Amino acid sequence: MSVILWVTVALLGAAILVGLFRVATAPDAASRAVVGDLVFFSGVGLIVLVGLLKASAAAVDAALIASVLGILATVALARILTRGRR
């Protein structure tokens, strides 16, 4: 089982690295916001997997809070993109 967990960690880490590279090469600000969102959610997946590897149920709470409050970061980025217009 541990092998599967580590392979999943590797896939998510690769997703984060590819996403960060895409943030660096993105043509416009909106694309950077979207790919930043993807990196955020990959990080949430990594938190869940660390909770499995360390056998800690607290990571489930962390993932819950991150998924409920993740909209705040996206909405803030959206307001920044339009310079405060709705």
Next chain:
Amino acid sequence: MIAVLDIAVSILIAVLLLGGAFWMLTAALSMFHARDSLSRINVLSPATGLGLPMIVMGAFLEHARVDGFDPALLLKSVVTVLALIIVSSVASNVLARAAYLSGSPVDPRTAPQDLARAPGEGEQVPHSDDR
């Protein structure tokens, strides 16, 4: 019987975790193929709506397999999955609107573009040439 059930649950967990991570990586790689920011927002949806819920449910099953069933953990996992689906839909809608209003270039074949014209300016037909 218990051993067979354990192996079956282990295979289900492996499929959920690896499949979820596969969706996240696919979404990250597809960001290079999408041509404008609206398409990139579309490409994000399978990662947050399918990939991450699969990982969360796989993690719940693994916790239940190792430590035994815990109703509170099931409740947290279900709330997390529902929040991911609902929150990511609303968030990508808000972000798509902001991306369009901020003037980032969209694919010229995008139609209809209701945000770019005044109300009552006439109907636009969706593009249908390249099906």
